[in-house]
Amino acid sequence: MVSRILAAACACALAFGTAHAADASTGKPHYGAWGFDQAGGDTSVKPGNDFFRYANGTWLDHTPIPADKPAVSLRLAMTDLTEQRLHDLMEAAAQGKAGDATLQSKVGMFYHSFMDQTHLDALGAKPIAPQLDAVKQAATRDAQAALMGRTNTDFDGSLFNISIDVDLKDINQYAVYVSQAGLGMPDRDYYLKPEFAKQKAAYQAYVTRLLTLAGWPQPDAAAKDVVAFETAIAQASISKVEQRDPVAMYNPMSVSDLQKLAPGFAWSDFFKAAQLGKQAHVVVMEKTAFPKLTALYAKTPVTTIQAWQATRIADNAAYYLSDPFQQAYFEMHNKTLAGQQQIEARWKRGVHAVSGGDCEVGERLYCFGNLGWAVGQLYTDTYFPAASKVKIEQLVGNLKAAYHVRIEKLDWMGPETRKEALKKLDTYTIKVGYPDHPRDYTDVAIQGDDLAGNVLRAAQADWSFYVNRLDKPVDRSDWSMTPQTNDAYNGTLRDIVFPAAILQPPIFDPNADPAINYGAIGGFIGHELTHGFDDEGRKIDASGALRDWWTPADAKAFEERAKKLGAQYDAFEPLPGVHINGNLSMGENIADLGGLTLALDAYHASLHGKPAPVIDGLTGDQRVFLGWAQAWRGKLTDDAIRRQVTSDPHSPRAFRVNGPVRNIDAWYQAFDVQSGDKLYLDPKDRVRIW
Missing domain, CATH: 3.40.390.10 (Collagenase (Catalytic Domain))
Structure with missing residues (x-):
């Protein structure tokens, strides 16, 4: 991996297979x-x-x-x-004394909190109720932009990702990088190319299911608006091939210049919520996409943005909620998009949740909160x-x-x-x-x-x-x-x-x-x-x-x-x-x-x-x-x-x-x-x- 900022450069492979112990x-x-x-x-x-x-x-x-x-x-x-091996370590750690401040105890309690499915099923959507209430109360686009600034610390989604890595023009210091985001499927092509029409239809049904589970009003109509909004985001976004040019993806500027480049979005509120309120300069990555995305944002009804944000919260949190949420997540992301026929054993999902995984910019599952x-x-x-x-x-x-x-x-x-x-x-x-x-x-x-x-x-x-x-x-x-x-x-x-x-x-x-x-x-x-x-x-x-x-x-x-x-x-x-x-x-x-x-x-x-x-x-x-x-x-x-x-x-x-x-x-x-x-x-x- 060249960095968290540039495209992945690794000998990567999907993490699935049949284990054989080597001695x-x-x-x-x-x-x-x-x-x-x-x-x-x-x-x-x-x-x-x-x-x-x-x-x-x-x-x-x-x-x-x-x-x-x-x-x-x-x-x-x-x-x-x-x-x-991780399962064995976590099972042993979970048997330790609750409340112990050791690493083993914290790993064990985290694992136990995932494995207690009865408790999670009883909670339903309650764990994300505060986030959903905040979305409903954020009645303006500026208020919604502030919620998006929490994308690294909460389940909220965002039109823009924020990350911190080595400054590619001054390698002795770190820089804040801002990049395009906002999509629930793996790539813009899933929204724009006819060969993915089946997946897009399944995604709309998935959004309806998430909003229903979350208790969102009129989930069918809201899901149509959400998918239409994400389709417009896809049209405004640049392709993954274009993202592979590090020169084009390095655009340093002040926050005030970013506001001029991409007006119609409350950047100051966004960065403040991201705990970067004093940050004066950032590196903008997909520079040509930013004004298109903020123009789209400025004309999109707040009710659509709210439904979209509720979808992103439910999608980002689904892995950690009740079984209906987890099953919905599996049906869309694993079965429809990857061809996996059966959900993994719960202990394996628990290991993933606690341990994390290989993370690239924009990926949340396993990379967030572990x-x-x-x-x-x-x-x-x-x-x-x-x-x-x-x-x-x-x-x-x-x-x-x-x-x-x-x-x-x-x-x-x-x-x-x-x-x-x-x-x-x-x-x-x-x-x-x-x-x-x-x-x-x-x-x-x-x-x-x-x-x-x-x-x-x-x-x-x-x-x-x-x-x-x-x-x-x-x-x-x-x-x-x-x-x-x-x-x-x-x-x-x-x-x-x-x-x-x-x-x-x-x-x-x-x-x-x-x-x-x-x-x-x-x-x-x-x-x-x-x-x-x-x-x-x-x-x-x-x-x-x-x-x-x-x-x-x-x-x-x-x-x-x-x-x-x-x-x-x-x-x-x-x-x-x-x-x-x-x-x-x-x-x-x-x-x-x-x-x-x-x-x-x-x-x-x-x-x-x-x-x-x-x-x-x-x-x-x-x-x-x-x-x-x-x-x-x-x-x-x-x-x-x-x-x-x-x-x-x-x-x-x-x-x-x-x-x-x-x-x-x-x-x-x-x-x-x-x-x-x-x-x-x-x-x-x-x-x-x-």
């Missing part, structure tokens, strides 16, 4: 005899026709997607194992082996060395840009496992019978953490992803971060053949390093500032190669008539190609001139590619795929394998891929960037 103490690899599950492949498929199926086909054919998941995979199985950092401390104290930290740091060093060599040899880059690229590469620091400084939860009051209150008090504590450091020096030891998150990221602080939970098979197995680990975790490390030089990351310099450090000729050469790669992904068709958006997924595709290329180079370097061993008739290069392919073994429902290609910058799994390998010469040699094979590209058509 490093056995000395045996978790998968197969040497780290790869050969039985899961399908050797009847030519590698050159579909390498993803060649490596994973039998497993794909015989592994159903569970009814309570929109996906299943080996990578995501790691999350189930982590969830089970004790994620406290849970992270408990998790790493129990489950993170110190030896893994050492091995990952060594692997990172090898990948950085391989990247250094590649940059020095790039035939399309001139010496001036090359010097800056090497300088930037050398500035990256590696963070493994967990943060050096734990988050302080001393003042966060948690009660065993007040779930909604726990969520809001945790949210207030989290927001206060960011607000209170606005005028302080940037904390370069900071993390933006909890240790129990099954992911990794490349951050604003020029840091590559690997949380404890991702360091499990099939991503990292201390007992596996080194080639498998280089293909899996090595590919992930290379992926994160490459994010610093993808189409977004390349616009950040060695200091971490947003600056153009490229010569015009080198920038043109990069853009031509990136465009060529984008065209390849545009042609991929995960479902009939559904194509990958090569521009939306550009950064991740570049990072996948760079990551796998670097992993192979680093593996070669690790041999120190000696030939790679042949295992079960497979060469070292073959095993590196198979390690990468196994790391992405998995599948999604059709609805989840549609959602992913519309709103997610990551390509579906099969194309995170087939897309990169067809551009790497060594893959052709390793698997004897010939002209006429479906994935074959003529050498002149293969994309080589990093």
Whole structure:
């Protein structure tokens, strides 16, 4: 993740799967005899026709997607194992003494407050009654704007998100970023494109259901107004592809200039409610959308805004309310939008609620009002082996060395840009496992019978953490992803971060053949390093500032190669008539190609001139590619795929394998891929960037 402000830049995956416990103490690899599950492949498929199926086909054919998941995979199985461990920790913590001020007690009481479904069902909509009453009493647009300012500390929604992160033009200080928001579905396309008409109709029915449960007057008519309002918001908003340009998304200005840019919205009341009343300057992100959004706001009837805000409150709080709210939320967000057929077990939802998850700008569920950092401390104290930290740091060093060599040899880059690229590469620091400084939860009051209150008090504590450091020096030891998150990221602080939970098979197995680990975790490390030089990351310099450090000729050469790669992904068709958006997924595709290329180079370097061993008739290069392919073994429902290609910058799994390998010469040699094979590209058509 480049930052909370820029688009995500991570090796992300949906958190679903079937758990398998790995035991490093056995000395045996978790998968197969040497780290790869050969039985899961399908050797009847030519590698050159579909390498993803060649490596994973039998497993794909015989592994159903569970009814309570929109996906299943080996990578995501790691999350189930982590969830089970967290469940054990929380169950034990819940048995502790109520009212104890320890982290364990607070985690346990939060978990208990979620698990007491009888109590929550008896409460119904009462936990959000204060918020709904406030909406009804806010009879003007200015009063409604003030409510929107509470979006980081309450269940209220907003036309605009507020976040605090490193200033991209002055990396020694923090800045307040303001971005477009206001939609209840994943992307503007769900409102505007005819292929999502079914989902839009279901969403209107969902809004009606929420408003009915909340006791809102005339819910049917109000729901029509809400969906019409959100459709207009979608029309005024810019696309996710446009959001990927960090230069266009960085527009610093005073609050008074923001008022001039986007009149018709009570900005001063908005920032005051956000506890930023003294903030004089902000960074506006989707600058062209702001005047359109405030003009829409200024002409929308207050009654419509009230109904919309009531919908947002009910939607944001539904996960923490009675069963009818939770079921409604599941039917819309999980079943209709992702194809999940059955709601997860309550204990798993409880783990999510307390632990949090991987959060991007605009996402609320799991990212809002949790004790994620406290849970992270408990998790790493129990489950993170110190030896893994050492091995990952060594692997990172090898990948950085391989990247250094590649940059020095790039035939399309001139010496001036090359010097800056090497300088930037050398500035990256590696963070493994967990943060050096734990988050302080001393003042966060948690009660065993007040779930909604726990969520809001945790949210207030989290927001206060960011607000209170606005005028302080940037904390370069900071993390933006909890240790129990099954992911990794490349951050604003020029840091590559690997949380404890991702360091499990099939991503990292201390007992596996080194080639498998280089293909899996090595590919992930290379992926994160490459994010610093993808189409977004390349616009950040060695200091971490947003600056153009490229010569015009080198920038043109990069853009031509990136465009060529984008065209390849545009042609991929995960479902009939559904194509990958090569521009939306550009950064991740570049990072996948760079990551796998670097992993192979680093593996070669690790041999120190000696030939790679042949295992079960497979060469070292073959095993590196198979390690990468196994790391992405998995599948999604059709609805989840549609959602992913519309709103997610990551390509579906099969194309995170087939897309990169067809551009790497060594893959052709390793698997004897010939002209006429479906994935074959003529050498002149293969994309080589990093």
